[in-house]
Amino acid sequence: MxxxxxxxxxxxxxxxxxxxxxxxxxxxxxxxxxxxxxxxxxxxxxxxxxxxxxxxxxxxxxxxxxxxxxxxxxxxxxxxxxxxxxxxxxxxxxxxxxxxxxxxxxxxKGRYELGSLKFEVPVRHHHPHETYGFNFYWRGHKISWVIDTKFFPELLKFYDGEVLVLHCVRYQAGDKPWIQHLNLNDVRTFLEALSPRLTILTHFGRTMLTAKPWVLAEALSQEFGLAVRAASDGWKLQLQEVFPEESEAA
Ligand SMILES: [Zn+2]
CATH class of the missing domain: 3.60.15.10 (Ribonuclease Z/Hydroxyacylglutathione hydrolase-like)
Incomplete structure (x- = not known):
């Protein structure tokens, strides 16, 4: 890509x-x-x-x-x-x-700080080379960012943020099990288990792009009654949109 x-x-x-x-x-x-x-x-x-x-x-x-x-x-x-x-x-x-x-x-399991930002690295991912995702903490809210990985059940335990970012590379499940990336079925598993306040799909591979990520995100929103959005180039998200209770202090 x-x-x-x-x-x-x-x-x-x-x-x-x-x-x-x-x-x-x-x-x-x-x-x-x-x-x-x-x-x-x-x-x-x-x-x-x-x-x-x-x-x-x-x-x-x-x-x-x-x-x-x-x-x-x-x-x-x-x-x-x-x-x-x-x-x-x-x-x-x-x-x-x-x-x-x-x-x-x-x-x-490392915890890190940089200025006003705190984040943790909960678990090593199942992906070629040493790979980590992140839980960022912002004003008491948790934002879970699941970088490239094959699905494994512990991910659900570690990445339970109110905002969940998933690197959904593949559209189909199971056809190429050696590819260590999340697919759309894995996204469903996350949504069902965690019901995040907002889920953002990003890092799409060819099969996802062909299937139009924004259409898939809308379908998932309907299916689960949850906010699911597909990121696009240049897209900007204000956390205050997700947490309106924080907008006054911004
Ligand atoms: Zn990678």
Whole structure:
């Protein structure tokens, strides 16, 4: 999917009460940020968060770190990454790591803090290479972000946030069991078990795109009586829309 650029692969810019962190800056991340309106300025980043070393998640991480640190002239920011993104055949160059204030290694059950942002890494995913998802905490609310993984039942226990983000790569279930990604049937399992306040589907593969993710999301909303939305390129979600009780303090 990277080469075809059917969807932007720049990852996600997260902003929690003044703390900015870039999750998985994949191919084209920097160009996308600089051309977005309003423009996302990497110099305002507080950190970069990498879930795993697959190229669609990390391709631009070195240039984003360079931009965050003004080409290495300003030592600032924190990089969070799994150990296997930093060891042999590292995807984050050693000299670039010198530019940041700190590199923190993600480990299963780890808890992390960056400015006003708190997050945890509940479990190692079933996916090639060391891969983690995240539970972000915002004003007492939990936002669960299930990065690439094959489904396994413990996911339901760990990712029970009020907002649930699922990387739903595949449309069909069971036809290619060796592919370690969630499919639409797995999404149903999550919805049935957890009834999140909002579920966001993203990171679609070809079969999902062909099936029109926004149509599938609407059908799931109807089927479960829950809010299910398909993310699209450049899409922006204000958490206050999901938690209107928080909008006054924003
Ligand atoms: Zn992956």
């Amino acid at each position: 990277v080469a075809e650029q059917l969807r932007a692969t720049g990852g996600v810019w997260l902003s929690f009460d003044g703390t900015n962190i870039w999750l998985d800056p994949g191919p084209g991340a920097l160009v996308k940020a600089l051309s977005s309106r309003p423009r996302l300025n990497p110099k305002t980043l507080d950190g970069v968060l990498l879930s795993h070393r697959h190229i669609d998640h990390c391709n631009d991480i070195n240039v984003v770190i360079e931009a965050m640190t003004d080409g290495g002239f300003k030592k600032r920011g924190v990089v969070f990454a799994p150990a296997d993104a930093l060891g042999e055949d590292a995807v984050i160059f050693r000299y670039v790591r010198e530019y940041v204030q700190e590199v923190q290694i993600l480990t299963e």
